[in-house]
Structures are given as C-alpha cells and as structure tokens.
Amino acid sequence: MTVSLDMKELLAEASKNTGLNDFGDPSFEVGLEQILKTYDSNNLTDDGKKSSRDRLLNLLQVRLNIEDAWKRHPEILEEEVKAPMFITGMPRTGTSALVNLLARDSASRPMKMWEGHFPYPLPGNPPEQEDPRFLAMKAAMDERNRDPAMTAIHFAVADGPEECIHLTNHTFIDVQFGVQCYMEPYATFFRQVDRRPIYKYHHNLLRMLQWQRPGDRWLLKAPYHLWSLDTVVEEYPDCSIMITHRNPLEVVGSYCSMMEAIMPEREGLDRVDLGERVFTYLADQVELSMKVRQSIDPARVLDIQFRDFLATPMNSVEQIYGHFNLPMSDQTRKSFSDYIAEHPAGKHGKHDYKLADYGLTEQQVLDRFADYINTYNIAM
DSSP: OOOOOOHHHHHHHHHHHHTOOOOSSTTHHHHHHHHHHHHHTTTBOHHHHHHHHHHHHHHHHHHHHHHHHHHHOGGGGGOOOOSOEEEEESTTSSHHHHHHHHTTSTTEEEOBHHHHHOOSOOTTOOTTSOOHHHHHHHHHHHHHTTOHHHHHHOOOOTTSBOOTHHHHGGGSSSOTTSGGGGSTTHHHHHHHSOSHHHHHHHHHHHHHHHHHSOOSEEEEEOGGGGGOHHHHHHHOTTOEEEEEEOOHHHHHHHHHHHHHHHSOOBSOOOHHHHHHHHHHHHHHHHHHHHHHGGGSOGGGEEEEEHHHHHHOHHHHHHHHHHHTTOOOOHHHHHHHHHHHHHSOTTTTOOOOOOGGGGTOOHHHHHHHTHHHHHHTTOOO
8 A cells, every 4th residue: 555645645635635726825835845854754664654644634635624614704814812721841741631630621712622623613503503624533533542552542532622733733743642742853843943933823713612612711721831831832922831840850751651542553663762752842831841931921921830739739739829820619619619529639540651661761851841840849
C-alpha cells in the first residue's frame, strides 16, 4: 500500500469531499508542507502514514467548512469574547483535572472536545437538535475509554472540557497533536513560527462557538499556551491565566510515556532519542515562560501547585476565585464539592512510567529544571 503525502493531492481531496475550495489565508500551507515532510521522513509504517494523512485530511475539511461558515454568517466575527480564563502548565501537571473541576461552575464556558474538532455550525442542524457529529465522537470516545491503558494516561469524553489546541490545529503551525514537535523538520519549524496568527484564529473560532452556544466566560486549557503567554495576553488583554506546577521528575517521565503511546506507527522507536527530545522541549518551554512572565502583570497570573491541588482541591478553587475576584454561590460551592467527592485521584487508573526507560536520569532532570524548581518552590 502506497500512501501519498503530496500536499496538492490532499488539498484537492479535501475540496472534493466537501464541495468547497476556499481554505482562507494560504499561509497555512507552509506548516502543512512541513508536517507532510515530517511524516515522510520519520520511518512511519504505511498504517502510520495513512492514519496521519487521514487526520490532516479531516483538519483540512474542517478548515474549509470554517471558512464557509464565516462567509455565510459574517456576524460571527462581531462576537465579543470577554475575560477568558486560561489554564496552562507543562503537560501532566493537572491541567485536565483542574479544568474539569472549574467547569462545574455554570458561569464557566469550557470548550468541549467535540466542539474543538467541529467548531463550525452544521448546516441544516437546528441548535435545539443534538449534533450528529457529537454523537459520532461520543461513540468513538466510549470505545477508546474501554482501554484502561489509555484512560490511565488521559481520560476524556466527547462532551467534556478539552484542550483548545483542537481549534488551532487547523492553522498547521501550532503544537498539532503533540508528537510532531519531536520529529524533524516540524520540531524546528514549530519553534520558529510567529504565534500571533495562531491566536487570532483561536479568537475567531471562540467567537464561532460562542455564537452557536453562548456562555458567561470562557474556561480554556492547553499546556501549549505556556509557549505563548505574551501572545495570549496580547490577543486577550482582559484574560486571566492559571499555571500549574509539578515535580519535573514526574512530568518528564509521564510525558515521555504518553508521547510514546500516541506516536504514529513507525519502523522502530528509539526511546532514548524520544526521551531527549521530550526533555529538551519541556525545559525550553518552561524557561521561555519564565522569561516572558516578567512582562505580564502578576495580578493576571496565578500559580497552582499540583501536590496542593491533589491534596486539597477545594482550597485551590478558593485561591483561584479569590485571586481573580470571581463570585462563588452556595450552589457553585456544592457543585465543586460534589465533583471532588465523585472524582478521587486515580479514579481512571494509575499511569506507570520510568525515566530510565527513556535514557534519562533524575540528576539530569533536576539540574536542567533547578531554576524552575527554586523559582516556584516546587515540592519534590
């Protein structure tokens, strides 16, 4: 089986499948070309290439429908996104647990997984009718969640809060699915891109979702935002940001294991090489965020310690609501307490991993993250 990774063929197929031909700003092709080169030069199996190509084809088809929706409903871009809240931090630092808890406040408007994959309104499907795209994704996620290994790594449901990188994936210049950032040439390309177009696109897609299903204030999360704190604030001047922190010895090993689990099928995976790439990526991400934070108003940012959140989640919620002056009714407080009682740590299984499996030592990690550990008083 020969899998074509030709960009022109991919674009033509997306247009044929949707009956649409306007992809919007053609600059997205630069990132798409880099991703295709990456898939073609990293020893992916035919199955690995096919699944990767299928993913890109779907993103392109959604992009076409997004552009079409803006044409059909120009009023979408008049929506005002007010005071969004962003949760970020290195991967595996509790961002998912925190967004799921904070989403229990009815005033919060999280981006749900199925919305991130299909942000455009489905023609002919009235708002009051259940969206067939959600039903299809729910069935797929229900099937995925039957695998205890995957749920232990990252439990997710179609109508639950999810990373908003699913919106920016359609730009082809963001972190993508995660694994692309550890394969060349995309790994180098990703670090050099101007991130402002990513967040302008992100903003417009929030407007699109808000136009369809409004909410009081956006509650968004993605470790990716740690690369771009200054750009987030530039695009959303009234935003607030929560940054989660965890012992990097736990973060690095856990994330190596996660990336190995979702890496496209390839002819042999060098765990030591993957470990070095993940380690460097995480360290560079943290160091950049520490530098950028110096230009951001401290009142706009709150640090959350993973161990504190794990031990006393309600205390962390109180800290967040106090820092950002958010109202908390008795009903909201009860919703938080009920959720905490129903979702103890480890409910979806334990994720096992070892640094040594990826050629890394504890001292190596501690040395590189020393400034980070000291700056934020990370519990070890």
